[in-house]
Amino acid sequence: MTPDEFDRWQTELATEYAREHVSAGNWTAEEGPGRARKAIAAQLPDGLATAGELLLVGVLADGSPIGRLWISLTHPRGLSHCAFLQDLEVVADHRGQGLGRALLAAGERAARERGARALELNVFGANETAATLYRTSGYRVVTQQMRKDLTAGERD
Template structure:
């Protein structure tokens, strides 16, 4: 079985990740049809700034780097220990990503399990996340890892 250990992101890793996160999140929102392309990256940056008023020092947030058995990076995770909609005891997985060249080797499942353990150790009794409907790989991982749909938003193009 693939294993992953977690460590806090360094300040440099955090800054690099924030830039990539805004671009990726904006692209997902545009592809999902929820945001117009014009200004999407800036909007993503502003949303993250609201969620992280103290950046990497924002309390009750975990910004973690996943490492393989050889100490090489495999991915990253962002977990909020307080649910954004106030669900008591429920942490929220804002971001999880396996580095592109490490995908398909079991690191996604291992990184998710490590994130769950970190949330549990911090006192959470559940971990919730959102996943875009077109992300079949992620939906499969979450479903096979025991996640259940608690709400669902649907759309039909007209």
């Protein structure tokens, strides 16, 4: 990933990350963008030069980008030899062609080459497309968060 690609990616990632958290009911629309930018900056304090982070761009044979991948080689909960997939995004025009699966496999290889024995990730509950990709790529649920809206059906 080049510095220009990194800058664009951070902006797009923060927008999508905020949208997912707002949609899940975790953040308000007003606070989402700021919280997303802050969370990403905390994990990448040195940008592209942040140690232990893989920031990859998938490209077609003609050099056109098809997506991006971010893997932390150190697990956020300290699991030994387990990397963490922070983000995988396929460009909208290239979705549904198996390129996400190829990008995921490339990321798995890169993590394995750097000593990871496992790769873990989180998926927002409403993102069934991503959940299906991961399930059909051999990932299994190891923890699961559930939430019930207790205000649904309240009477005034």
